Amino acid sequence: MNEIELSKAWYVLHTYSGYENKVKQNLESRATSMGMEDNILQVLIPEEQTYEEKNGETKVSTSKVFPGYVLVEMIMSDDAWYIVRNTPGVTGFVGSHGAGSKPSPLLPEEVDQILRSMGINPRKVNIDVEIGERVKIVTGAFAGMEGTITEIESEKGKVKALVEMFGRETNAELEYDQIAQIKD
Structure with a gap:
């Protein structure tokens, strides 16, 4: 793993509830317009699909797993931190203790669990098995x-x-x- 791989991590942003999609859109466009695509890597809104049976028809709806929160994978630098926290709709980072302190990232296990629940990024395990084994x-x-x-x-x-x-x-x-x- 190179130094960049070691320093990239997932952070949780607090937003106004109902503005998660707008924050995602704003953050992605700000990262592009300010040339920070190498520091602000991914923006995700954890969602899940629910199935409801009504009058013999199955209705599929998508709901937010964590309303009011957005996940961002980034390499924490002063510039990236400034851009993210000053994005319209972002009210702050979860895990930041105020007074200008940078937030704590999510633990890899927490990220893995969230991504897997969304069907993204199944855990990579190398195993060499054969049929009949x-x-x-x-x-x-x-x-x-x-x-x-x-x-x-x-x-x-x-x-x-x-x-x-x-x-x-x-x-x-x-x-x-x-x-x-x-x-x-």
Whole structure:
């Protein structure tokens, strides 16, 4: 990892509720117009889809997971900090203790969990498994059990495995980080 990789982090911005999309748009255009694309990398509004069954039809709606908050991935510099905190609609950084102190970034685990819940950035785990191979399941509902790989979905970072439960084989869909190879 180079120095830039080490210094980029995710921060949480507090905004006026209902202005999250406007803040995202303002921040992205300010980053471009002020030549800060190398410091202000991504702006996200965590959202989730909800499905509601009404009169036999399924209605899909999108709602904000954290109303009044926007996530920004940036390399914290005096210029980037100034541009972000002075963007219209931004009321401040979460984790800033006032008096000009720079905010604390989110922990990598927190960012990972938020991004994964949005279907973005599934955890990258390098595992070299083959169909027919036995694996140990280390987390989730099948933790502690062993399974046999039946399908590999490398683009999604998932595998399907047959797991024996209650005397019969059950298909389980598992993410790479839920399994470990069994060493002979």
